[in-house]
Amino acid sequence: MSPLTTHLRVPGPTPLPDRVREAGSWQMVNHRGPEFKALLERVTQGLKRAFRTENDLVILTASGTGGLEAAVVNHLSPGDPVLSTSIGAFGDRFGAIATRYGADVTKVEVEWGRAADPADVEAALGRMIEAGRAPRAVLLTHNETSTGVTNPIQALAETARRAAPDALLIVDGISGLGAVPFEADAWGLDVVVTGSQKSWMVPPGLAMVSVSGRAWQAAERATMPRFYFDLASHQKAMVKGETPWTPAVGVCFALDVALELLEAEGYERIFARHAAVGAATRAGIKALGFELFADPPVASNTVTAARVPPDMDWAAFNRALRGRGLVLAGGQGKLTGQIFRVGHLGAVSVNEILAALEILEETAIEFGRPQERGRALVAAVSAADSAATSDKENTVEATAPVGSAA
Amino acid sequence: MSPLTTHLRVPGPTPLPDRVREAGSWQMVNHRGPEFKALLERVTQGLKRAFRTENDLVILTASGTGGLEAAVVNHLSPGDPVLSTSIGAFGDRFGAIATRYGADVTKVEVEWGRAADPADVEAALGRMIEAGRAPRAVLLTHNETSTGVTNPIQALAETARRAAPDALLIVDGISGLGAVPFEADAWGLDVVVTGSQKSWMVPPGLAMVSVSGRAWQAAERATMPRFYFDLASHQKAMVKGETPWTPAVGVCFALDVALELLEAEGYERIFARHAAVGAATRAGIKALGFELFADPPVASNTVTAARVPPDMDWAAFNRALRGRGLVLAGGQGKLTGQIFRVGHLGAVSVNEILAALEILEETAIEFGRPQERGRALVAAVSAADSAATSDKENTVEATAPVGSAA
Numbered sequence: 160m161s162p163l164t165t166h167l168r169v170p171g172p173t174p175l176p177d178r179v180r181e182a183g184s185w186q187m188v189n190h191r192g193p194e195f196k197a198l199l200e201r202v203t204q205g206l207k208r209a210f211r212t213e214n215d216l217v218i219l220t221a222s223g224t225g226g227l228e229a230a231v232v233n234h235l236s237p238g239d240p241v242l243s244t245s246i247g248a249f250g251d252r253f254g255a256i257a258t259r260y261g262a263d264v265t266k267v268e269v270e271w272g273r274a275a276d277p278a279d280v281e282a283a284l285g286r287m288i289e290a291g292r293a294p295r296a297v298l299l300t301h302n303e304t305s306t307g308v309t310n311p312i313q314a315l316a317e318t319a320r321r322a323a324p325d326a327l328l329i330v331d332g333i334s335g336l337g338a339v340p341f342e343a344d345a346w347g348l349d350v351v352v353t354g355s356q357k358s359w360m361v362p363p364g365l366a367m368v369s370v371s372g373r374a375w376q377a378a379e380r381a382t383m384p385r386f387y388f389d390l391a392s393h394q395k396a397m398v399k400g401e402t403p404w405t406p407a408v409g410v411c412f413a414l415d416v417a418l419e420l421l422e423a424e425g426y427e428r429i430f431a432r433h434a435a436v437g438a439a440t441r442a443g444i445k446a447l448g449f450e451l452f453a454d455p456p457v458a459s460n461t462v463t464a465a466r467v468p469p470d471m472d473w474a475a476f477n478r479a480l481r482g483r484g485l486v487l488a489g490g491q492g493k494l495t496g497q498i499f500r501v502g503h504l505g506a507v508s509v510n511e512i513l514a515a516l517e518i519l520e521e522t523a524i525e526f527g528r529p530q531e532r533g534r535a536l537v538a539a540v541s542a543a544d545s546a547a548t549s550d551k552e553n554t555v556e557a558t559a560p561v562g563s564a565a
Numbered sequence: 566m567s568p569l570t571t572h573l574r575v576p577g578p579t580p581l582p583d584r585v586r587e588a589g590s591w592q593m594v595n596h597r598g599p600e601f602k603a604l605l606e607r608v609t610q611g612l613k614r615a616f617r618t619e620n621d622l623v624i625l626t627a628s629g630t631g632g633l634e635a636a637v638v639n640h641l642s643p644g645d646p647v648l649s650t651s652i653g654a655f656g657d658r659f660g661a662i663a664t665r666y667g668a669d670v671t672k673v674e675v676e677w678g679r680a681a682d683p684a685d686v687e688a689a690l691g692r693m694i695e696a697g698r699a700p701r702a703v704l705l706t707h708n709e710t711s712t713g714v715t716n717p718i719q720a721l722a723e724t725a726r727r728a729a730p731d732a733l734l735i736v737d738g739i740s741g742l743g744a745v746p747f748e749a750d751a752w753g754l755d756v757v758v759t760g761s762q763k764s765w766m767v768p769p770g771l772a773m774v775s776v777s778g779r780a781w782q783a784a785e786r787a788t789m790p791r792f793y794f795d796l797a798s799h800q801k802a803m804v805k806g807e808t809p810w811t812p813a814v815g816v817c818f819a820l821d822v823a824l825e826l827l828e829a830e831g832y833e834r835i836f837a838r839h840a841a842v843g844a845a846t847r848a849g850i851k852a853l854g855f856e857l858f859a860d861p862p863v864a865s866n867t868v869t870a871a872r873v874p875p876d877m878d879w880a881a882f883n884r885a886l887r888g889r890g891l892v893l894a895g896g897q898g899k900l901t902g903q904i905f906r907v908g909h910l911g912a913v914s915v916n917e918i919l920a921a922l923e924i925l926e927e928t929a930i931e932f933g934r935p936q937e938r939g940r941a942l943v944a945a946v947s948a949a950d951s952a953a954t955s956d957k958e959n960t961v962e963a964t965a966p967v968g969s970a971a
Contacts, residue, residue, distance in 0.1 A: 165592070172593035172814055183815050184590035186571070187578035187768060189892045220628050220770055224810040225793045256792045356811055362593060364626055364770045364813035384790065386662045387631045404630040405762055407770035407813060408578055409589050486595045 162484030168515050169488040170304050170334055170462040172356040172363050173505030175413070176420060179360055182412040190408055196400030198415050203397065205418035206367050209426065210336065210351055212343035216369045217393035220407040223333040223354030226366025228256050229388035230329050230350045231298075234374055236382040237261030240292040242283055242326070244275045244315065248305035248492040253298045253331055260383045263292065271494065272464075274310045274457035275299075277318040284322040295377070296327040302335030305491045307453045307464035307500060309335060316346045327374055333357055337421065338433045338461045338504045349374040355410055358429075358461065360417045360505040364410035370394070433460040435543040436503040436512050442542030443516040443535040444501070447523055452498050461504035464490070467497060476526055485518040509543045568890030574921050575894040576710045576740055576868040578762040578769050579911030581819070582826060585766055588818040596814055602806030604821050609803065611824035612773050615832065616742065616757055618749035622775045623799035626813040629739040629760030632772025634662050635794035636735050636756045637704075640780055642788040643667030646698035648689055648732070650681045650721065654711035654898040659704045659737055666789045669698065677900065678870075680716045680863035681705075683724040690728040701783070702733040708741030711897045713859045713870035713906060715741060722752045733780055739763055743827065744839040744867045744910045755780040761816055764839075764867065766823045766911040770816035776800070839866040841949040842909040842918050848948030849922035849941040850907070853929055858904050867910035870896075873903060882932055891924040915949045 167174050175183070188194045199218070207216050219225055231253075235241065241262040243254030246269040258264045267283045269275050280297070287294050297319045302309045316328050327349040332341060336351070337358035343351045349371040356363035370378075370390055378391060386392075392403040421429060437460030441451055444465050452464035467473045473489070473496055480487060490498040503512060516535045524530055573580050581589070594600045605624070613622050625631055637659075641647065647668040649660030652675045664670045673689045675681050686703070693700050703725045708715045722734050733755040738747060742757070743764030749757045755777040762769035776784075776796055784797060792798075798809040827835060843866030847857055850871050858870035873879045879895070879902055886893060896904040909918060922941045930936055 165594075167593055167595060169595045169597075171811065172596060175593055180590045180592065184586045186586065187573055187581055187762070188571075189573060189575050189894070190578060190769070191575075191894070192887075192892060220626070220813075221631070221793065222626050222810040222812070225627070228793045259792045260790045354811070356593070356814075362813065362815035363596070363811045364816060384666045386665045387627065387634045387794075404628040405577065405760070405769045406628070407626075407768065407816065408762075409768035409815060409819075410770060410813065413815075481598075486598060488595070488597070 162482065164484050166485045166511065166515050166518065168501050168503070169486060170500060170502035170504065171354070173360055173502065173507070175362065176360055176417070176506045178420065179413045179417050182416040183362065183409055185409070185412050187408055190405055191401055195408065198411060199397070199400050199402070202411060202415050202418060205422065207369070209421070210343045210369050211341060211345065212351070212369045214343065214369045214371045215375070215394050216367060217390055217397055218402065218406065218411070219366045219368065219388065219393065220364060220404070221366045222363055223352065223366050224252065225388065226333070226352035226354060226368050227253050227331055229366070229368055229385070229390055230352050231257045231262070232260050232383040232385040232388060233390045234327055234329065234350065234377040234381050235260070235262050235295055236380070238263055239295040240265065240287055241296050241298060242267065242280070242287060242294045243298045244280055244300070245269065246273065246275055246300060246306060246308055246310060247271050247303035249303055249331060249333070250300045251492065253300065257298065271306050272308065272452050273454045274308050275315055277311070277314045280315055281318050281322045284319065288323065294323050294326040296329050297323065299328065299330045301330055301332040301341065302339070302459050302461055304334040304462055305494065307459045307462045308457050309339060309459045311457070313342070313346045316348060320347050327377055334461055334504065335459070338429065340430055343369055355414055358504045359414060360420070361413045362410055364407040365414060431547055432508060433504065435509055435547045436507050437461070437463065438546030439509050439512045439539035439543040440501055440503050443512065443539035444519070446535040446538035447516070447519055447530060448528060461502070463501045463503065464498045467499060471526070473499065476522065479522045479525060480518060483518045483522060485515055509540065513539060568888065570890050572891045572917065572921050572924065574907050574909070575892060576906060576908035576910065577760070579766060579908065579913070581768065582766055582823070582912045584826065585819045585823050588822040589768065589815055591815070591818050593814055596811055597807055601814065604817060605803070605806050605808070608817060608821050608824060611828065613775070615827070616749045616775050617747060617751065618757070618775045620749065620775045620777045621800050622773060623796055623803055624808065624812065624817070625772045625774065625794065625799065626770060626810070627772045628769055629758065629772050630658065631794065632739070632758035632760060632774050633659050633737055635772070635774055635791070635796055636758050637663045637668070638666050638789040638791040638794060639796045640733055640735065640756065640783040640787050641666070641668050641701055642786070644669055645701040646671065646693055647702045647704060648673065648686070648693060648700045649704045650686055650706070651675065652679065652681055652706060652712065652714055652716060653677050653709035655709055655737060655739070656706040657898070659706065663704065677712050678714065678858050679860045680714050681721055683717070683720045686721055687724050687728045690725065694729065700729050700732040702735050703729065705734065705736045707736055707738040707747065708745070708865050708867055710740040710868055711900065713865045713868045714863050715745060715865045717863070719748070719752045722754060726753050733783055740867055740910065741865070744835065746836055749775055761820055764910045765820060766826070767819045768816055770813040771820060837953055838914060839910065841915055841953045842913050843867070843869065844952030845915050845918045845945035845949040846907050846909050849918065849945035850925070852941040852944035853922070853925055853936060854934060867908070869907045869909065870904045873905060877932070879905065882928065885928045885931060886924060889924045889928060891921055915946065919945060
């Protein structure tokens, strides 16, 4: 028997608000006509406000991985030295794309579950420069979806800028942007990528990429081949209110509505909401006796990973969760079977987290892990309340003018 | 004032049937869960039936152009000799992708508005082989959207197979497949690409690519770089009921419903319907005094191009059409301002064509081109009636077992 309600708690695709779902049912329009032109301009401006950038921004019909590929192949040439700072499966993928297209990739290895340390990045850059391999680009992950860790991207970017001033800063912002504080321009980020199915509350199908002036200059010299993902073609079309190839029109409709909802709520409130759901998820999962995977100070507010206990049959447990309507994500890459992940980004409030925790609790009891019924819920709401208060201050700090805080 | 009804008559995106639109509003699911796995398997099987292939078939989140790029970069290496048979803007694009990735492209030039001649392809292949540049692939366009011409793909493929047996046949089937007879296996086509927003009655966002055994063999040796469009990664995920990167889930929902509608109607009837709307469109436009662009015997049954009369201000005329709710496409590339195009593929019957013709007629009269009111409609219905009859025979012939007809 299927449960009446499904709780989709994977880190993307995220649940769609009703108005966004409705937009998905609209009839098609001509993607080279005035309605779509107006929509594209509106959506681009809205995204620029969310990225906190005045750089150009283009919209690709692709998943986030396509956006990462675009971010690499437009700005680099085969043989270019690149520093890849990977803290998980998506960081590895970013570096693998650069390698596949012939970049000379040096990797800063970080234990999964931890954030990258600016000192390690500085040292790695120093070694590259000393060896006569001055990096053309530094690849950074903002929020690592596979481990539930948020990198200190501002500090990493500052360090990289100082240690290798000519290197482009290319950032995977896919699963954090729009949910936690982010400042593309103030942090000096050259290329930033995100994906529609994450914080944006929109179906998958679009990757959005911002491009700085110096990234465009690099693009003119960059010889990695590209056609579909050629950002200059996209920018050339964008100034006419078009895309070079037929875009995912329905997903653009949804994005237009979603951005309106996000701006009506306001990003400060959205960041506070994600801080609250992040804290609630972590507190609840801990109260249930699971060990959190991420290093606590850098635990992500959009996705939480927890270790599967050694004596637990994850496949059976997951089937039981699904039977009660809770859909979680497993581990990726070398973490397959080792962790499970709860997505809490986009259209999510503390109430949705309570529902997920309640099902986790009930199922854990069924699997012979005795719990005081409701304890996870108490822990979650109380963590959410404190987070909402403390995050208010953090948020204000994080979006203060550049230079006012380390 | 906006018209109450919009008639979207561009050659993609095509109008969505109501049930397909509803699918666009469904809530997201986990793209690595059992519901999506079942959907992906269903959709893949349905597409294989439509392609008439037993080859592997993968679904990419991209526009058709992304599919064309995948078809090139997976099977070729830089320096590989390739014959590109272009009969319009999309054929040019196909060749440009191969060139961009370093293929050594020889082009068979065909006057726009005409189909490719098998004899020209044979001669070009002969010259390449003589010059020691035996082609690794022949790029063919099934239906050229920019000119409204359908190539005799069966004859072209037969010729290419005979003249250059080792060359892969890579076919852009984007705007014809699913609307006019097509036989991927019987015609020996190695790689075939289509796009969701054409005959499939689905929003844009997906490209579907079939890959033959010998194309997979070529892929193992092919060194053009690819990551997002790596078809082997897609096939590896596909056997687990997944995609390697997050797919456009909402567009997949729509495709699932659309394939059900298409199979309920039956491809024989669908081909007859497109033959009827094609004939109706051409007859009606001619009756209105416009000159058809395509060579009559190879005029497409999915898109019709007509010349803009020299004394007509196309921009003003198009604005007036839009004011009455008729959305047409202009010319592309060197045909910009020279032609207009009427899309008639996907969810379209003769009645929709009559509506378009009625608006064209009314607007033409307003622009001082006197017409006997209703004449285009009479011409259209009568052409549709004859086409439906004669096409029945053609269709049966075209889908008869291999070898039973030339």
